[in-house]
Amino acid sequence: MGYPGRPMATSFAALIFRPAEIPDRALSQGFAVALGGWDVASPRLLVAALPGLPGYSAAYYSSGEPSAGAGDELDHLIELFEDELSPPVAVLDAAAELGRPGATVFALVYSEEILHDDGWRLEASGFLRYFVREGEEGLEAGVETPDRSDLVEIAVDLPESAAEQEEREAIDRAIRPHRGSTFLADELGAPVLGALMAGLFAPERRVEVRLVEPGPASIAAEMARLNRVLRREDGRGAPAPPAPVRGVAPPATYEAFVRAYDWADPADPEDLYRELAIGAIEGTLRFLREGELRGHERDPAWEAAAGRALYPIARLLGSSLGGGAAQRATIALGPDGERLWLVRDGASAAPAGPTFGELLRYLSLGWSRRTDAEEDLIGALMLRARLRSLAG
Template structure:
């Protein structure tokens, strides 16, 4: 069976799993893929390096369709290696360097890259519209040439394959990467591809109480607030639904009584179906909501209310009472209208908190990419729901 893959080659001491997960998630922000994930393994014969193989999660189809997706994704201006480097720099590794290979045996496609903060270098060979072509590319240079294969008259299929291999070998991305890393990279990648060590889920923000606490502290820093000021002793159950552990982490960390902003309103939000002005519920508001019979339907779905959403100052108030609720998994957010109908909000709880902190920050180019990915991903989820 012909093999097609896209792999990132990196040093784990420079690129932690969080940088991989975040970088690929940012690059995939506007791509409608089912369940993107990475499979990671040490790279045999290349000490100190690992490989992360990307899988879109789409149903298996024609190899050409998968290759088209991989080629388009890695050729994008905000490609996974670029976004992974941005994430690594954010995590304290601005010196990081990554390599990438998009490869297929189904057709001739061997595309190798080296990425670092100063730029990139790319060598590739592929089947173009007019036949085999090879190229070299940097941010300031792009050279493309057609490859002629000299064949003797009456050459056999094997002789044709051998002649083609000799003609393209100097131009292969895998040949370039072998020289860069001082080892035969393609064979090592083939070995690692079929012996993955672990899976890394592609996420913009990790779920779970520890991540939510970290995101809440980030938001407090951006707003110049104090962690845990005015925090309730314990969030109450609402409609028989206990608060998810992620919400408990938020509640004990958030600044509930900032004297500089007693209204505590987040205005003009626009992420997925969360549009308008948001205010996190205080304890008395939660208890009042619990007494309303209209909330029974939402409670039956094990939803826990965390915030109310009112109309934008530009668009007016919504006709229905709108609540943002957290699912039992502590990750998924829902928009609940009049306590009954519920639809996916789009962002996860952690993504909403990061969106809020970025929205009130002076953003770097990498952070602009991140908030753009947050909004694109949330929009796709809300439409799919």
């Protein structure tokens, strides 16, 4: 027996959390990590306080894909939240990285169009999940933990003459104890579904989904992280503020980088980052020195790149594993101070893949012993960069 869908049906995926435990940065990074391998260019994350649940808010996720039909969007929500590295798992990891290791989050993926009511409680020690859904053979309910998974069919006996309303009421009675929303109401001590519906239509703010935040302050923080990992000193040997290159002023993010980078590490005078593989950046990287920037200023071949307001920041050499001279390129920073470009022969420019901040985080993770959560993060950085570089 199928579930009679409702007209004007609502579907959503929401993460329920305490803002005191889960800051916006954990939401932003966590969802970005979970989406690392998904081809979702403009994800939307809207946050609202939940009426009737003091101290709790909900983050509502959608793909932001205008071409996605309701069915495709629901399929995406279900698959994403059932993934091993789901948004709730990645958000908990991000919160722990930010010094909030004891957080608990809840999640609900819900649809009235088809029957899907999937509720989760997640914490560092594990998870508990209750759900009802339409399976291949009819309605089914399940309970899942890290150690067990139970699935049963739900049978509803009705006479053939039963009206649609009678059928709906009978099914609702049969599935109510198994619903994810019922489980969450018991966990939180208050009705959840109505509160989530109210928050869905009255969001307070949008949280941008980003692996690494943009802006000069974020670049300075990423450089401090990289210097700690490499046991370097902040700003050692820093040159004068960088000058314009063929009329293009250095972005503020690059100025922050120059102030914070260790330009004179006696333990590593070559200052080479070898065997990189993130997006189209493959090989050995070295950040440009003051004299090399002046060389680009004098080089007429850089005029085309300057016409696109690109500012050179590093050179990329071929990999010793076989990249060779064909891989030589200049890495340039776009006018937004965030996007990186690969420029060959001073003319052709293609997206490098990572943002400036993502490249710096990749470097710090690449030169450190990583936790499981950091493995997930570096994997997401590489996947997202690859998708961007291929998209062009």
